[in-house]
Amino acid sequence: MVFDINEDLEGTTVVEDDEVRVEAPRSGMEFDSMKDLTAYYKQYAKQEGFGVRIQRTRKDDEGRPVYVTVGCARGGKYNPTNNNISKPRPTTRTDCKVRVNATLSKNDKWVLTTVENVHNHITVSPKKTRFLRSHKHLDEYSQRILDLNDRADIRMNKNFYSLVVDAGGFENLQFQEKDCRNFIDKARHLRLGKGGGEALNQYFRRMRDRNDGFVSSMDLDDEGRLRNVFWADARSRAAYEYFGDVVTFDTTYLTNRYGMPFAPFVGVNHHGQSILLGAGLLSNEDTETFMWLFRMWLDCMNGRAPKAMITDQDRAMKSAIAIVFPETCHRYCLWHIMRKLPEKLGSHAQFNAGLKTDLQTALYDSHTSGEFEESWGQVISKYDLHGNKWLQSLYEERSFWVPAYLKSVFWAGMSTTQRSESMNAFFDGYVHSGTILKEFVDQFDNALRKKYQVLDEISTDDHIKTLNYCVYYNEEEVEVKCTCALFQMRGILCRHVLRVCQLKKINVLPDVYVLDRWRKDLKRTYTLVRSSYDDQRDRADARNYERVLKRCSKLATKISSDNEKISAFLRVIDEFETKCEGSSLHESAYEQIKAKTNVVLDKGKKILSPNVDRGKGRPPSKRKVPPVEKLPTKRKKPVLIV
Template sequence: MPDQCMRIPNDDASILKVVPQIDENETVCDLELDDKNDNDIQFDQNVKEPKNGMRFSSEQELFLYYERYAQRAGFGVIRKGSKNKPCGSVKYLTLACAHYGKTKAKASNIGKSNPTKKTGCKAKINARLVDGAWFLTTVEVDHNHALSPGKARSFRYNRKLACIGKRKLEQNDSAEEGMRRNPNSLVAKVEGYENLPFVEKDCRNFIDKVRHLRLCKGGAGVLHDYFSRIREMNDGFYTVMDLDDESRLRNVFWIDVRSRAAYEYFGDVITFDMTYLANMYEMPFAYFVGVNHHGQSILLGAGLLSSEDTETFVWLFETWLKCMNGQAINAIITNQDKAMKSAIARVFLGARHRFCLWHIMRKVPERLGSHAQYTCGLKNAIETCIYDSQTCARFNESWQSLLESYDLQDNAWLCGLYGAQHM
């Protein structure tokens, strides 16, 4: 389902998005609003519960009402199949809880997991068009699962990003605003994160889709010509340029003959990481690194990527493996990126995947720096627990002592790390 631009007031506070189609007969409610008050995007705590016979002047008004109700109650909304008149206009429609129906058979592609678990929930409303107005004919308000009003804004079905918000993000991105600062420019408009109908991840996903490789005019041709000259001088130079459906450059991978030769000897364990070029293009730069017999880092391949999703990483890993004649790796070390993790499981079958401790320790000040005792013992206690524990038993003992001493048993980040300690 293509995105649709909506008529909304000229104010950054009104930020809505049409969410992509979920499956063949099930879509998320998409709205085309006329000028509304800024409060339309905020969660209305006073919206009434739906009842049979309620009247709505338009399909858009019905959608907006049920979305508000769902946000207050704490569940996502989907649109089920509807019946049309012979002329093609909608006559009946159903709006239901996102947990409505049954989950399809588990997909074999682990990189495309079902984002919402179907529980057979019966909560829904049926509406019928009569003389130009919509009337509720069936109302079910009971759910068979827990509701989360406090988390409603973060549900995939409630997160929205509309045309004016997209333009703002693109302008900021072109002006070299960092991704962390980009959403912040919209927060001030609505006076707090809790009033934004999207999260930072939605901004990242949008920028990933529109960014592509920001080469100047003719840049793709220049890059192709440069690689051609290098291949003429180095027979073993390998490069692949990935194009989209409109023949625009999307991803690039390259490796020289020395790196290919080094992989045959030092490719048992590799590190894969991402960084951003410090220039106006801000393109994600990906690189494979190994360690030789002198303990020196050696480059084993590099690429420029247009996005950082699972499919892009799968393309890069498969391309890299192909140029290495399919020689499998024994282990790979990355950061905790979920898209990387999914792609590695699909491409590097049997390889041991581990998280980079350096990346984890970099997050400690951000996650725990506000703790009252961070500089008075907590920082040293964490480093001692991690670096000085020589056995699993010793680590577990030190970890539990750390949590109890600094009252961190309920810290979600530390609990998540401990749960993923096998990585």
């Protein structure tokens, strides 16, 4: 069975007037090189409407080609490998005899010895030869545009269409959209490496070479297999000097095919924005693993531990913090605890009839630890909850989560790990459960480049609650203190203190109540530190390319209206191009990336990819989902009103 791919491409072999025709091949024609021979025959095949391929070559003892056969792409016969003759595979081979044979003469010239020009199939129109494989060519300029647009997250259909518009139509391109997709797929693969532990190790090496402040560490097992990863760039380390007093840490985000949760260290800057202070990928969530990560992070920050840290209720995390950061005040995420109320107490008969409200009142309206303990005891007795083990465990650890016990510590306005989870949200759309390690770090940089501010909306119930606060005022030293402890927790004076200052006609607050941490008029040097993005445009050849392109664009704008200047400019370009033939200037960006990727940075033992680990039984999703979110919601039946 013969399948003719050119049946819909039939047409006359008419060549446009502005195209240069080449003469038909004949015996005795000479060429300076094998490259010139194949280029000539491709041009001839393009004007005649058929594809070509090198069918046969022969080399001498030194490995130098001395004989070559270039013929029609439909030459030869198809030999099926399967024995099912009832379902033969379609083929384009028709055993076409069109070919030229050439041999290398004694004077190093390639001479045509045999020529066949009669096809046994229909040729196509020269306008359609761009669809044939041998005549497709993705030039260097198009590769640059495709790669640049791909880095800008422009979709392939729009990326390809930009080249169509630039060329003046589809018919002026020597490639198709599928060829562009193949190029981008290969470029991404070479850009990211194979994605395992060794590729990640090479990536970190490049980052350290490009940025002295970049720090990374990889934890390996006895077999050399990757277990845990930590890294922080120079900007994160510099920002920690200003905003490392309060840090949130969370590991609920799954990001890669190995099931390694993403563990970011997140702080808050003087604008109230989340700021990344380091990150890690963990294979386990036990005490030993957390201790390794915390110690790496502490060493990276010159041994300066945070004053306060917010995490979830993970026992292993709590133990690791107590060992590595003994002087740090540890706090549980209040939001996670309150989110468990429906799950733990929802079965109680009075949960929605007063129990939930009374628990929230005891928690949020208690100004001192004594008031909380009294209110808590009343709730336990009122609803007969003495045997509830979950509430008992919470009460035993009340100093880790109840606001009344934590008022004396500065928390920068944070009581939950929401900032860590909002940082995780930046990576949605960039990473998924199948993301390889190297690609994750690369997409991690892309997400940080596009970091935007997320505004949180807080809704409250429609009722007014009156609370009494006491403000202590020392007139001699102009010292004020409120029982709401907003200044102690956030570093910002509350409205109660400001009202007292207004009544006392204090027009200027003492400097002690204006913390440098929140001041916007101070210049902080961490913003001047460059982040360690592995941007391929930082290569010397990419910078030179952009430099030449900008210069030529400006010149083209100036001389585009003068035909004489254009002709003179093109003559100079032709002369320069002739001088550069055979040099490395023709090497494509794809080949340069490939060459750099194949460089062996470490000739020692390779780092193996980590084993797939699902952690503490967590399902392979992006984040941990509490059981309350999994409860099926019953749809209300429509009520017919008659």
